[in-house]
Each structure stands twice: as C-alpha cells, then as structure tokens.
Amino acid sequence: MGASGGGVRKVxxxxxxxxxxxxxxxxxxxxxxxxxxxxxTDSYDGEPYYPLGVISCxxxxxxxxxxxxxxxxxxxxxxxxxxxxxxxxxxxxxxxDTCRERFGLSPGSFVVEVGSNTGxxxxxxxxxxxxxxxxxxxxxxxxxxxxxxxxxxxxFFSAETASAIARGHGRARxxxxxxxxxxxxxxxxxxxxxxxxxxxxxxxxxxxxxxxDLFGQNAFDTIYHEHLSYFxxxxxxxxxxxHGMRLFDVERLAVHGGSIxxxxxxDDGPWPVRPAVGxxxxxxxxxxxxxxxxxxxxxxxxxxxxxxLPALVRRLAAEGKRIAGYGASAKGNTILNVCGFRPxxxxxxxxxxxxxQGKVLPGTHVPVCSPEYAKAHAPDYYLLLAWNYSDEILRxxxxxxxxGGRFIRPIPKPVVVSADAL
Ligand code: TYD
Ligand code: ZN
Numbered sequence: 001m002g003a004s005g006g007g008v009r010k011v012x013x014x015x016x017x018x019x020x021x022x023x024x025x026x027x028x029x030x031x032x033x034x035x036x037x038x039x040x041t042d043s044y045d046g047e048p049y050y051p052l053g054v055i056s057c058x059x060x061x062x063x064x065x066x067x068x069x070x071x072x073x074x075x076x077x078x079x080x081x082x083x084x085x086x087x088x089x090x091x092x093x094x095x096x097d098t099c100r101e102r103f104g105l106s107p108g109s110f111v112v113e114v115g116s117n118t119g120x121x122x123x124x125x126x127x128x129x130x131x132x133x134x135x136x137x138x139x140x141x142x143x144x145x146x147x148x149x150x151x152x153x154x155x156f157f158s159a160e161t162a163s164a165i166a167r168g169h170g171r172a173r174x175x176x177x178x179x180x181x182x183x184x185x186x187x188x189x190x191x192x193x194x195x196x197x198x199x200x201x202x203x204x205x206x207x208x209x210x211x212x213d214l215f216g217q218n219a220f221d222t223i224y225h226e227h228l229s230y231f232x233x234x235x236x237x238x239x240x241x242x243h244g245m246r247l248f249d250v251e252r253l254a255v256h257g258g259s260i261x262x263x264x265x266x267d268d269g270p271w272p273v274r275p276a277v278g279x280x281x282x283x284x285x286x287x288x289x290x291x292x293x294x295x296x297x298x299x300x301x302x303x304x305x306x307x308x309l310p311a312l313v314r315r316l317a318a319e320g321k322r323i324a325g326y327g328a329s330a331k332g333n334t335i336l337n338v339c340g341f342r343p344x345x346x347x348x349x350x351x352x353x354x355x356x357q358g359k360v361l362p363g364t365h366v367p368v369c370s371p372e373y374a375k376a377h378a379p380d381y382y383l384l385l386a387w388n389y390s391d392e393i394l395r396x397x398x399x400x401x402x403x404g405g406r407f408i409r410p411i412p413k414p415v416v417v418s419a420d421a422l
Pocket of ligand 1: 085326327328329330331350352353356386388393396
C-alpha cells in the first residue's frame with residue numbers, strides 16, 4: 001500500500017438535514033481513488049489511499065460516504081469521459097427528447113448542464129437551436145467540450161457561479177445534472193444556486209443512482225470516494241423542500257446499474273406533481289428504508305461477494321486459466337480494491353477509452369490496453385468490470401464466447417457466463 005493521502009476529512013453532519021446520528025453500514029478500509037489511474041513509470045509507493053465506507057443518516061436516511069476527499073484532487077484533471085457507448089448515446093438522446101417535449105423548450109431556450117463533461121448531453125439541445133452552457137471543473141474536459149462547440153465554464157457550480165450565469169445569460173428553462181449530484185458535498189449551495197438560476201417555469205432534471213437499485217443489484221462497487229451521496233426519492237423530496245423547491249416527477253432508468261431521473265421546480269412553479277412520486281415513496285416505505293435492517297442486509301450481501309469473487313478468480317488461476325479485466329471502470333477498480341485483488345491477478349484490462357490505455361489501474365496496477373490488443377491476446381476469462389453494459393458487451397463479444405471464452409459477472413453475486421447462457 002502507498003501513502004495515506006492528505007486532503008481528506010471525515011463526515012460529521014449530514015449534508016441534507018444536518019443530523020449527526022449515523023448508522024455504520026460498510027467499511028472497506030483505505031482504498032485508492034477509483035479514477036486514480038497511474039502511469040507505469042510512476043512510483044507506486046506514493047499512491048494515495050483514503051478510507052472508504054458508507055453510513056446512513058437516521059434522520060433523513062441519506063446514505064453517505066464516510067470520508068470526503070478534496071474535490072481539487074478528484075476533479076481538476078479527470079480521466080472520466082462520458083461514454084460514447086450505444087447505451088449512453090441512446091439514453092442522452094432520450095433525456096433531451098423527454099425534456100424538450102414535456103417542458104415546452106423551443107429554439108432560443110437557455111439550457112445549462114452541471115457536470116457537462118465533454119458536452120455530449122448538451123449537443124442535441126444546441127442542434128435544436130437552443131442556447132446552451134456547460135459547467136464542469138475538469139479543465140481538460142471543458143477544453144474538449146469547447147473544441148466541440150459547446151460553451152463550457154471550467155468551474156465548480158455554486159450559488160456564485162449560478163448568479164454570474166444568470167447575470168450574463170439570463171435565467172434557464174432547464175438545468176441538467178446527470179450523475180453529478182451525488183458527487184457534490186455542498187448540496188445546499190448548489191440547490192440554492194439552481195433555484196436562483198431557474199426561470200419561473202424552469203425545470204431542474206437530476207439523474208442519480210437509485211438507492212433501491214444499489215441494494216437490489218448489490219452494486220457496492222458504485223461506492224467510491226467520488227460518490228458522496230446515495231439517494232432515495234424520499235431523501236431528495238426533503239432536500240428540495242428545505243430550499244424552496246418541489247420534486248414533481250420521477251422516472252426509473254436502467255442506466256449505470258439503476259438510476260432515477262427526478263424533475264424539480266421552484267415551489268411557485270407550474271408543473272403538477274405526478275403519481276410516480278407517490279408510487280416510489282410507497283415502494284421505499286415498503287422496503288423499510290427508514291429502519292436499520294435493510295442496511296445490515298446490504299452489508300452481508302457485500303461481504304459475500306468480497307469472499308466469493310477472489311476465491312473464484314484464484315481457483316481458476318490455479319487451474320491455469322488466463323484472466324483479464326473488461327472495462328477499466330471506476331466501479332471495476334472499486335471491486336478489485338475492496339475485494340483485495342493483488343497486482344498480477346489480472347493479466348491486463350481492456351478499455352475503449354484512449355485516455356486510460358497505456359496507464360495502470362489504481363491499487364492493482366493492472367495495465368490498461370486497447371480492445372485490439374485484448375482481441376489479439378484473448379484470455380480464457382474476462383472479469384466483467386463494466387457490468388452495467390453487460391448486454392451490449394456480451395452482444396459485441398459473441399465471437400469470444402462462441403470460441404469458448406467466458407465472462408465472470410461479479411454482481412449481484414459472482415457468476416460465470418458462457419456461450420450457452422446466451
Ligand atoms: P462507466 O460505466 O462509464 O463508469 P464508471 O467509470 O463510472 O464506473 O465505465 C465503463 C468503462 O468501460 C469505460 O472506461 C469504457 C469501458 N467500456 C469498454 O471498454 N468497452 C465497452 O464495450 C463499453 C460499453 C465500455
Ligand atoms: Zn440526514
């Protein structure tokens with residue numbers, strides 16, 4: 001293990017309700033950053049490790065990470081590029097169409113995206129003649145977005161940036177925040193900023209991983225330092241209420257292992273509250289998210305994978321099988337590190353992202369290679385670290401499977417997938 005990193009602090013007050021009565025849920029000990037890819041020439045001795053675990057607020061049932069790493073360390077130079085996979089491209093198109101049709105956006109409407117990455121989600125709006133502005137603190141990504149023609153402010157979104165945007169561009173009809181809200185510590189400031197930037201009929205569309213899917217899929221690998229919060233609809237309703245906003249609709253989505261897209265307006269906004277909100281609140285009541293037991297059960301399911309997955313991989317290796325990783329996802333790094341995989345246990349990890357190729361995975365130092373390299377050196381088994389794209393990947397790798405290759409799907413519990421399972 002490398003050095004224990006500075007720039008980290010323990011969570012004391014709940015970022016949604018201010019409560020301090022926490023239930024301990026899981027604790028993984030010190031873990032390197034899930035997107036902390038290294039160069040093979042780096043000294044691994046200095047690799048920073050930070051404590052990782054989750055706790056549940058007994059007042060509002062926010063599930064929070066135990067320790068917060070300084071966002072300047074996490075995001076200023078960020079290797080995560082929004083995927084251009086079929087699944088995500090289709091999803092972004094769906095989000096754009098839904099928002100346009102439902103909320104009466106038209107050419108000239110102003111659309112802002114928080115955590116806009118390389119601008120892909122804003123492009124369909126821009127193509128439809130709307131004014132768009134991205135906000136993203138990763139300077140490397142903001143530059144790429146600007147080169148692609150999407151105006152992007154290279155900064156963290158806050159109440160201050162929001163009022164500067166309102167002064168410079170006017171109020172927004174739509175503010176998007178896809179898979180970024182869970183990354184934000186000062187949620188109160190962001191929600192206040194959003195409230196000030198929205199026009200009267202404006203909508204804040206927030207997509208986050210869904211707490212019930214985290215439990216249902218046992219997706220503990222989405223627990224890493226970047227994800228500070230895991231939300232239920234109930235917790236989001238109370239968060240927005242505190243800041244003069246109303247959550248009026250919600251959709252469940254399959255992306256990223258199970259997410260919700262919630263629509264929020266100012267409390268003086270015009271949109272009627274849809275039945276889906278009450279339905280999910282009822283589902284959460286029946287799942288007893290307000291009691292301790294469901295969190296204890298989750299911890300047991302996590303422990304089972306932490307035992308069974310390394311045992312399976314080591315048994316196959318002992319039989320002489322060659323094993324590699326498929327998809328150098330942040331989730332995958334979490335699986336490898338919290339399950340205690342060691343350098344050398346995976347021969348390589350294939351990934352389509354050119355920024356990751358040639359690097360090594362954090363903690364396990366497995367070399368990341370291109371799909372072309374992987375194809376030429378196909379192993380016996382791929383550990384499917386990007387399991388959220390399971391369908392797309394199994395379809396793409398039909399040839400590998402029909403040639404006798406196998407996948408290990410790690411979650412919800414480890415299973416081997418061969419051609420006859422298709
Ligand atoms: P992703 O799901 O985007 O998320 P996270 O890093 O938040 O866990 O990671 C998927 C990774 O898998 C990404 O680096 C791209 C890679 N990938 C492939 O290598 N091949 C594929 O066919 C797909 C769909 C993804
Ligand atoms: Zn709370």
